[in-house]
Amino acid sequence: EMQLVESGGGLVQPGGSLRLSCAASGFTFRNYAMAWVRQAPGMGLEWVSLISNSGDTTYFAGSVQGRFTISRDNSKNTLYVQMNSLSAEDSAIYYCAKMDGTDGSRDAFDVWGQGTVVTVSS
Amino acid sequence: EIVMTQSPATLSLSPGERATLSCRASQSISNTLAWYQQKPGQAPRLLIYGASTRATGIPARFSGSGSGTEFTLTISSLQSEDFAVYYCQQYKSRPLTFGGGSKVEIK
Numbered sequence: 001e002m003q004l005v006e007s008g009g010g011l012v013q014p015g016g017s018l019r020l021s022c023a024a025s026g027f028t029f030r031n032y033a034m035a036w037v038r039q040a041p042g043m044g045l046e047w048v049s050l051i052s053n054s055g056d057t058t059y060f061a062g063s064v065q066g067r068f069t070i071s072r073d074n075s076k077n078t079l080y081v082q083m084n085s086l087s088a089e090d091s092a093i094y095y096c097a098k099m100d101g102t103d104g105s106r107d108a109f110d111v112w113g114q115g116t117v118v119t120v121s122s
Numbered sequence: 123e124i125v126m127t128q129s130p131a132t133l134s135l136s137p138g139e140r141a142t143l144s145c146r147a148s149q150s151i152s153n154t155l156a157w158y159q160q161k162p163g164q165a166p167r168l169l170i171y172g173a174s175t176r177a178t179g180i181p182a183r184f185s186g187s188g189s190g191t192e193f194t195l196t197i198s199s200l201q202s203e204d205f206a207v208y209y210c211q212q213y214k215s216r217p218l219t220f221g222g223g224s225k226v227e228i229k
Contacts, residue, residue: 035218037166044209044220044221044222044223045158045160045166045209045211045220045223046220047211047217047218047219047220050218059216059217061217062217095165095166100171106154106213106214107213108156108168108171108211108213109156109158109166109168109211110168110171110177111168112165112166112167112168113165114164114165115165
Protein backbone atom coordinates (compact mmCIF):
# COMPACT_ATOMS: atom_id res chain seq x y z
CA GLU A 1 0.00 0.00 0.00
CA MET A 2 1.34 3.40 -0.95
CA GLN A 3 1.70 5.64 2.09
CA LEU A 4 2.93 9.13 2.88
CA VAL A 5 3.50 10.28 6.46
CA GLU A 6 4.26 13.93 7.21
CA SER A 7 5.98 15.21 10.31
CA GLY A 8 7.59 18.37 11.65
CA GLY A 9 4.59 20.63 12.05
CA GLY A 10 4.00 22.74 15.12
CA LEU A 11 3.75 26.22 16.54
CA VAL A 12 6.30 28.77 15.32
CA GLN A 13 6.61 32.49 15.85
CA PRO A 14 6.22 34.96 12.99
CA GLY A 15 9.50 35.27 11.15
CA GLY A 16 10.57 31.83 12.26
CA SER A 17 11.47 28.69 10.33
CA LEU A 18 10.28 25.11 10.19
CA ARG A 19 11.23 22.01 8.22
CA LEU A 20 8.60 19.47 7.32
CA SER A 21 9.34 15.90 6.29
CA CYS A 22 7.33 13.31 4.40
CA ALA A 23 8.26 9.63 4.60
CA ALA A 24 7.12 7.55 1.64
CA SER A 25 6.55 3.82 1.42
CA GLY A 26 4.84 1.26 -0.81
CA PHE A 27 6.13 2.63 -4.12
CA THR A 28 9.42 3.39 -5.86
CA PHE A 29 9.93 6.91 -4.50
CA ARG A 30 12.77 7.86 -6.86
CA ASN A 31 10.52 7.37 -9.90
CA TYR A 32 7.96 10.07 -9.08
CA ALA A 33 7.72 13.80 -8.70
CA MET A 34 6.45 14.95 -5.32
CA ALA A 35 4.65 18.02 -4.05
CA TRP A 36 3.43 19.97 -1.06
CA VAL A 37 -0.15 21.26 -0.93
CA ARG A 38 -1.55 23.28 1.95
CA GLN A 39 -4.97 24.10 3.32
CA ALA A 40 -5.57 27.03 5.64
CA PRO A 41 -8.23 26.55 8.33
CA GLY A 42 -11.68 26.36 6.75
CA MET A 43 -10.27 27.14 3.31
CA GLY A 44 -9.55 25.35 0.04
CA LEU A 45 -6.44 23.68 -1.31
CA GLU A 46 -3.34 25.59 -2.43
CA TRP A 47 -0.42 24.07 -4.26
CA VAL A 48 2.87 25.12 -2.63
CA SER A 49 5.78 23.43 -4.40
CA LEU A 50 6.86 20.43 -6.43
CA ILE A 51 10.10 18.62 -7.16
CA SER A 52 11.01 16.27 -9.98
CA ASN A 53 11.87 12.64 -9.32
CA SER A 54 15.60 13.31 -9.47
CA GLY A 55 15.42 16.49 -7.45
CA ASP A 56 16.94 18.53 -10.28
CA THR A 57 13.87 20.65 -10.94
CA THR A 58 11.76 22.55 -8.44
CA TYR A 59 8.81 24.92 -8.69
CA PHE A 60 7.08 27.16 -6.19
CA ALA A 61 3.86 29.07 -5.82
CA GLY A 62 4.36 32.80 -5.89
CA SER A 63 3.21 33.10 -2.29
CA VAL A 64 6.21 31.08 -1.04
CA GLN A 65 8.83 31.78 -3.70
CA GLY A 66 12.10 32.84 -2.08
CA ARG A 67 11.02 31.69 1.40
CA PHE A 68 10.47 27.93 0.95
CA THR A 69 12.89 25.31 -0.34
CA ILE A 70 11.85 21.82 -1.41
CA SER A 71 14.22 18.86 -1.48
CA ARG A 72 14.23 15.09 -1.40
CA ASP A 73 16.51 12.26 -0.35
CA ASN A 74 15.80 9.30 -2.61
CA SER A 75 18.04 7.05 -0.50
CA LYS A 76 15.76 7.69 2.46
CA ASN A 77 12.46 7.87 0.54
CA THR A 78 11.82 11.25 2.14
CA LEU A 79 10.57 14.61 0.92
CA TYR A 80 11.28 17.87 2.71
CA VAL A 81 10.22 21.48 2.70
CA GLN A 82 12.20 24.15 4.50
CA MET A 83 9.98 27.10 5.37
CA ASN A 84 11.57 30.43 6.34
CA SER A 85 10.23 33.88 7.18
CA LEU A 86 6.91 32.41 8.21
CA SER A 87 3.83 34.58 8.70
CA ALA A 88 0.30 33.97 9.91
CA GLU A 89 -0.76 33.48 6.28
CA ASP A 90 1.36 30.31 6.20
CA SER A 91 -0.70 28.67 8.94
CA ALA A 92 -2.26 25.58 7.40
CA ILE A 93 -2.34 21.83 7.16
CA TYR A 94 0.54 20.86 4.91
CA TYR A 95 -0.01 17.77 2.79
CA CYS A 96 2.64 15.80 1.00
CA ALA A 97 1.42 14.39 -2.32
CA LYS A 98 2.79 12.00 -4.89
CA MET A 99 2.48 13.00 -8.54
CA ASP A 100 1.76 10.46 -11.24
CA GLY A 101 4.86 11.16 -13.31
CA THR A 102 8.54 12.04 -13.13
CA ASP A 103 8.63 15.80 -13.56
CA GLY A 104 5.23 16.99 -12.38
CA SER A 105 4.55 18.75 -15.65
CA ARG A 106 1.26 17.08 -16.53
CA ASP A 107 0.37 15.06 -13.46
CA ALA A 108 -2.36 14.91 -10.86
CA PHE A 109 -1.78 14.24 -7.17
CA ASP A 110 -2.61 10.57 -6.85
CA VAL A 111 -1.53 9.78 -3.27
CA TRP A 112 -1.82 12.11 -0.28
CA GLY A 113 -0.51 12.02 3.26
CA GLN A 114 -2.68 12.86 6.24
CA GLY A 115 -1.02 16.22 6.70
CA THR A 116 0.86 18.07 9.41
CA VAL A 117 -0.38 21.25 11.04
CA VAL A 118 1.68 24.42 10.98
CA THR A 119 0.58 27.32 13.16
CA VAL A 120 2.38 30.65 12.95
CA SER A 121 1.56 32.79 15.96
CA SER A 122 3.22 34.77 18.71
CA GLU B 123 -2.35 31.90 -13.69
CA ILE B 124 -5.30 29.70 -14.64
CA VAL B 125 -8.29 30.40 -12.39
CA MET B 126 -10.61 27.50 -11.64
CA THR B 127 -14.21 28.31 -10.72
CA GLN B 128 -16.54 25.71 -9.24
CA SER B 129 -20.31 25.78 -8.97
CA PRO B 130 -22.45 25.50 -7.04
CA ALA B 131 -20.68 26.24 -3.77
CA THR B 132 -23.13 23.98 -1.97
CA LEU B 133 -25.44 21.29 -3.29
CA SER B 134 -28.15 19.88 -1.01
CA LEU B 135 -29.36 16.46 -2.11
CA SER B 136 -30.81 13.25 -0.73
CA PRO B 137 -29.19 9.81 -0.89
CA GLY B 138 -29.94 8.16 -4.21
CA GLU B 139 -30.14 11.45 -6.09
CA ARG B 140 -27.81 12.50 -8.90
CA ALA B 141 -25.19 15.16 -8.23
CA THR B 142 -23.76 17.35 -10.97
CA LEU B 143 -20.81 19.57 -10.14
CA SER B 144 -19.28 22.09 -12.52
CA CYS B 145 -15.78 23.43 -12.93
CA ARG B 146 -14.68 26.15 -15.33
CA ALA B 147 -11.14 27.10 -16.29
CA SER B 148 -10.22 30.68 -17.19
CA GLN B 149 -8.43 29.39 -20.30
CA SER B 150 -8.30 26.12 -22.18
CA ILE B 151 -6.62 23.29 -20.28
CA SER B 152 -7.45 20.49 -22.74
CA ASN B 153 -8.15 17.48 -20.49
CA THR B 154 -5.56 18.19 -17.80
CA LEU B 155 -8.10 18.25 -15.02
CA ALA B 156 -8.47 16.25 -11.83
CA TRP B 157 -11.25 15.93 -9.27
CA TYR B 158 -10.66 15.26 -5.58
CA GLN B 159 -12.98 14.36 -2.72
CA GLN B 160 -12.31 15.58 0.81
CA LYS B 161 -14.20 14.53 3.91
CA PRO B 162 -13.96 16.42 7.23
CA GLY B 163 -10.67 15.79 8.98
CA GLN B 164 -9.29 13.76 6.07
CA ALA B 165 -6.83 14.34 3.28
CA PRO B 166 -8.12 14.81 -0.26
CA ARG B 167 -8.52 11.70 -2.40
CA LEU B 168 -8.05 11.56 -6.16
CA LEU B 169 -11.26 10.59 -7.94
CA ILE B 170 -10.75 11.52 -11.58
CA TYR B 171 -7.77 12.51 -13.72
CA GLY B 172 -7.48 13.35 -17.38
CA ALA B 173 -10.95 14.88 -16.98
CA SER B 174 -12.69 11.50 -17.30
CA THR B 175 -10.50 8.62 -16.08
CA ARG B 176 -11.42 7.18 -12.71
CA ALA B 177 -8.54 6.65 -10.31
CA THR B 178 -7.85 3.20 -8.89
CA GLY B 179 -10.63 1.94 -6.65
CA ILE B 180 -13.11 4.72 -7.43
CA PRO B 181 -16.68 3.45 -7.89
CA ALA B 182 -18.33 3.65 -11.27
CA ARG B 183 -21.01 6.02 -9.96
CA PHE B 184 -18.39 8.77 -10.23
CA SER B 185 -17.84 10.07 -13.74
CA GLY B 186 -16.07 13.06 -15.23
CA SER B 187 -16.54 14.80 -18.53
CA GLY B 188 -15.52 17.90 -20.42
CA SER B 189 -12.57 19.41 -22.21
CA GLY B 190 -11.16 22.84 -22.82
CA THR B 191 -12.72 25.12 -20.22
CA GLU B 192 -15.89 23.36 -19.06
CA PHE B 193 -15.89 20.24 -16.91
CA THR B 194 -18.42 18.21 -14.95
CA LEU B 195 -18.25 15.66 -12.16
CA THR B 196 -21.34 13.49 -11.89
CA ILE B 197 -22.26 11.18 -9.05
CA SER B 198 -25.03 9.04 -10.47
CA SER B 199 -26.67 7.96 -7.22
CA LEU B 200 -25.42 9.51 -3.99
CA GLN B 201 -24.38 7.17 -1.24
CA SER B 202 -24.02 8.28 2.38
CA GLU B 203 -20.22 8.24 2.08
CA ASP B 204 -20.31 10.66 -0.88
CA PHE B 205 -21.35 13.69 1.15
CA ALA B 206 -18.14 15.69 1.14
CA VAL B 207 -16.35 18.60 -0.50
CA TYR B 208 -15.17 18.18 -4.09
CA TYR B 209 -12.31 20.12 -5.69
CA CYS B 210 -11.24 20.39 -9.29
CA GLN B 211 -7.61 21.11 -10.18
CA GLN B 212 -5.81 21.92 -13.39
CA TYR B 213 -2.35 20.59 -14.17
CA LYS B 214 -1.92 22.13 -17.61
CA SER B 215 0.47 24.77 -16.34
CA ARG B 216 2.11 26.12 -13.24
CA PRO B 217 1.08 27.42 -10.83
CA LEU B 218 -1.09 24.38 -10.33
CA THR B 219 -4.48 25.68 -9.23
CA PHE B 220 -7.58 24.35 -7.52
CA GLY B 221 -11.17 25.46 -7.64
CA GLY B 222 -12.74 26.76 -4.45
CA GLY B 223 -14.65 23.55 -3.86
CA SER B 224 -18.25 22.35 -3.96
CA LYS B 225 -19.84 20.92 -0.85
CA VAL B 226 -22.37 18.15 -1.32
CA GLU B 227 -24.54 18.03 1.78
CA ILE B 228 -27.45 15.94 2.91
CA LYS B 229 -30.82 17.57 2.27
